[in-house]
Amino acid sequence: EDQVTQSPEALRLQEGESSSLNCSYTVSGLRGLFWYRQDPGKGPEFLFTLYSAGEEKEKERLKATLTKKESFLHITAPKPEDSATYLCAVQASGASKIIFGSGTRLSIRP
Amino acid sequence: DADVTQTPRNRITKTGKRIMLECSQTKGHDRMYWYRQDPGLGLQLIYYSFDVKDINKGEISDGYSVSRQAQAKFSLSLESAIPNQTALYFCATSDFPEETQYFGPGTRLLVL
Numbered sequence: 001e002d003q004v005t006q007s008p009e010a011l012r013l014q015e016g017e018s019s020s021l022n023c024s025y026t027v028s029g030l031r032g033l034f035w036y037r038q039d040p041g042k043g044p045e046f047l048f049t050l051y052s053a054g055e056e057k058e059k060e061r062l063k064a065t066l067t068k069k070e071s072f073l074h075i076t077a078p079k080p081e082d083s084a085t086y087l088c089a090v091q092a093s094g095a096s097k098i099i100f101g102s103g104t105r106l107s108i109r110p
Numbered sequence: 111d112a113d114v115t116q117t118p119r120n121r122i123t124k125t126g127k128r129i130m131l132e133c134s135q136t137k138g139h140d141r142m143y144w145y146r147q148d149p150g151l152g153l154q155l156i157y158y159s160f161d162v163k164d165i166n167k168g169e170i171s172d173g174y175s176v177s178r179q180a181q182a183k184f185s186l187s188l189e190s191a192i193p194n195q196t197a198l199y200f201c202a203t204s205d206f207p208e209e210t211q212y213f214g215p216g217t218r219l220l221v222l
Binding site for chain 2: 004031032034036041042043044045046049087089091096097098100101102103
């Protein structure tokens with residue numbers, strides 16, 4: 001069964017303290033892995049799509065990487081405005097749907 | 111203007127009532143989706159549609175129905191609302207082959 005697990009559930013960092021969020025997945029074949037940011041009470045906002053192991057994408061203080069079993073979202077020198085829930089989702093080859101993980105709640109203290 | 115809009119943004123209703131949530135998009139995408147989100151949980155797929163004549167059940171379709179009125183409009187109905195349908199509901203759109211989904215702002219539903 002296709003599955004997505006995110007860890008940790010919650011992460012509190014000091015401003016400027018870099019860290020990584022993990023997304024482990026089990027699918028029969030990966031078509032795409034997606035990262036979203038979600039602010040409280042709002043819809044998820046698209047960040048990145050990764051398609052193959054070894055691929056990396058960056059946007060401001062965020063960098064997403066992909067291996068055959070997991071993806072990492074690296075946050076470098078975060079700021080309080082980076083506080084949000086980060087969602088990972090995967091689409092299996094031949095599948096018409098994507099499966100979401102339960103997210104990591106990130107809190108950055110000034 | 112937002113690419114994906116949802117109405118209403120907030121709704122309070124009573125057990126047994128029928129309600130409809132509406133979604134409109136200006137992205138020109140063929141594919142549309144309805145999800146629900148409960149606190150601390152991921153997004154669960156209710157229904158999805160790949161074009162006006164195509165409707166498919168998701169993981170949790172019981173108690174819900176949908177209507178795809180046009181390429182740009184996809185409505186979700188709760189035939190007889192119950193308290194455990196209290197949740198945040200999101201509409202999303204995507205295009206083939208990219209498949210990236212773009213979400214609306216959500217509808218917060220409370221069933222008393």
